[in-house]
Amino acid sequence: MTAAGAARTADLLDAARRRLIDAPRERLGELQEGRRFFGIPRAPRIVERGRAWHLGVLLLTDDSILATGEIVRSHAEVRRGFAAESQRRRAELAAAAHRGGVPEGETVHIGWHPLDPTGTATGGAVLALRGDEPAVRWSAQGGYVPLARYLDERIDLLRNPPERA
Template identity: 80%
Template sequence: MSAVDDLLAAARERLADAPRERIGELQEGRRLLGIPRAPRIVDRGRAWHLGVLLLTDGGVLATGDIVRSRAEVRRGFAAESQRRRAELSAAAHRGGVPEGETVHIGWRALDPAALDARTAPLALRDGALSVRWSAQGGYLPLARYLDERIDLLVHPPERA
């Protein structure tokens, strides 16, 4: 077992009673009698959300987009990005995600065995396991990052 695997296994043990969030995958609608069906988000499991990482029972993922499931309604939008978010929220609802629940989409699996200085958000920098917590942010040691994120998940701040 590698050092990354050891850290992730220890994190899973500490998170055993912590809440998990749904992860999903956007599926474009198939055609039925030539008529396209609306896209939907299908369930792909559960994961602990640790900032830029999603920790599953068997792996680690880099986060993508997070949407909240909402029933589809007609409304006007000032920006195309708002329209796209509303479409994703409706796709989650069509996929069976209960209204108001969040779902992670656009995530990607990370391979802890293939880390180097250029992989993100997990990387091997100067021989140390690190995580890049934002696009402009620097790297933090993975152990410290996991400690902070697990503490926030297990003991959320008041009114969070």
């Protein structure tokens, strides 16, 4: 890794923050297992841990860059049968978000994790340096694309979402 590559990444992220200053942000949350209250277990809830701009596989905050995890839309708990265990899990997370104070219908990101903006991570890293050029891996099977181009496309989508999106 070179100092020039790390500086280029920092410059791209700072420029993206300036372009997004008035764009909507989404909640970052953390799942907290329910504590006992007088011996009775309480249901888990998702508590807010900040806000970020959602840019595909990246979550950009005022001072860091994160990899997305799961995305949940808050809903009040409803008892019903589920055809799949994954549906049950998503409904439980949606109810946990609602219990944590996320307004009904709003999105919250959980399971996110910080990324190394210097691009020194190896393996299946989301951010990396290809030479001195910062790059992002937008899918597990996909290759890396230049970070500048990726940010331009995702910021444009955030500012000008497709109709009915």
